[in-house]
Amino acid sequence: MIVEFPSGRDSIRGAFYGPEHARPVPGVVVIPDVRGLYEQYHDVAKRLAAAGYAALALDLYTRGDQPDISGPESIFKFMRELPDERVLADIQAGIDFLHASEKVSERVGLTGFCMGGKYAFLAASSCAGISATIAWYGMLRSDAIDEQSPEHPLDALRRLSCPLLGLFGEDDQFIPMTDVEQLKALRAAHEIEVVSYPGAGHAFANDARPEAYRAEASEDAWRRALAFFERHLQA
Numbered sequence: 322m323i324v325e326f327p328s329g330r331d332s333i334r335g336a337f338y339g340p341e342h343a344r345p346v347p348g349v350v351v352i353p354d355v356r357g358l359y360e361q362y363h364d365v366a367k368r369l370a371a372a373g374y375a376a377l378a379l380d381l382y383t384r385g386d387q388p389d390i391s392g393p394e395s396i397f398k399f400m401r402e403l404p405d406e407r408v409l410a411d412i413q414a415g416i417d418f419l420h421a422s423e424k425v426s427e428r429v430g431l432t433g434f435c436m437g438g439k440y441a442f443l444a445a446s447s448c449a450g451i452s453a454t455i456a457w458y459g460m461l462r463s464d465a466i467d468e469q470s471p472e473h474p475l476d477a478l479r480r481l482s483c484p485l486l487g488l489f490g491e492d493d494q495f496i497p498m499t500d501v502e503q504l505k506a507l508r509a510a511h512e513i514e515v516v517s518y519p520g521a522g523h524a525f526a527n528d529a530r531p532e533a534y535r536a537e538a539s540e541d542a543w544r545r546a547l548a549f550f551e552r553h554l555q556a
Contacts, residue, residue: 322337324337326417333384333414335380336366336378338363338378340371340373347550348376350419351437352438358379362378365432369432372547375425377418386403406471409443409444433456438456439463440459442475453552458488458490458523461503479510481511484549485512486514486515488542488545489515490521492520495523501515521538525539525542
């Protein structure tokens with residue numbers, strides 16, 4: 322079901338899926354990759370609904386933004402120009418929408434993939450009302466620190482406000498393992514779990530991209546992700 326809800330002076334859309342029974346369940350906001358809300362993230366939300374969650378997959382391009390995905394250069398240019406402040410306001414709006422829904426119980430989690438993983442890191446450090454966050458191959462450093470991207474996710478995570486699970490491929494061409502090691506170093510002060518998969522690269526859980534998909538890593542990551550949400554959202 323497509324829903325629309327306010328975000329600042331605008332409104333944005335999302336795809337909302339929940340279990341068939343009527344009793345309230347925990348909610349999860351899903352942040353798609355740079356390609357936006359395509360079928361892959363409807364499927365992610367449906368998978369979470371089947372596991373007992375009310376899932377809201379955000380359409381961050383409701384206002385008309387559309388990335389040129391013809392190559393890495395154009396993709397990264399789009400990401401550099403996307404204002405973090407606006408995206409985080411939209412994520413907060415999605416969190417608030419779930420908290421206000423009669424179909425959602427007390428706790429709301431967050432999960433994001435690729436660009437959405439980056440914003441999952443940032444939201445877990447700045448948005449209110451999140452009980453747990455899972456980031457799938459989210460970039461830990463921005464290309465440049467400027468008005469649009471004022472803070473690296475790694476720096477923001479020093480203010481982490483909820484338990485975090487980070488899922489990475491060891492062969493990711495966009496996320497150096499040195500960044501992942503720095504994320505691990507934050508475990509001394511925060512509740513952070515980090516899993517990295519040998520032989521897996523970026524987007525290893527995206528079965529719509531056969532060149533990137535790694536079934537064994539994806540299945541293990543989903544098992545860990547659902548167990549993580551069960552511990553922190555269902556308890």
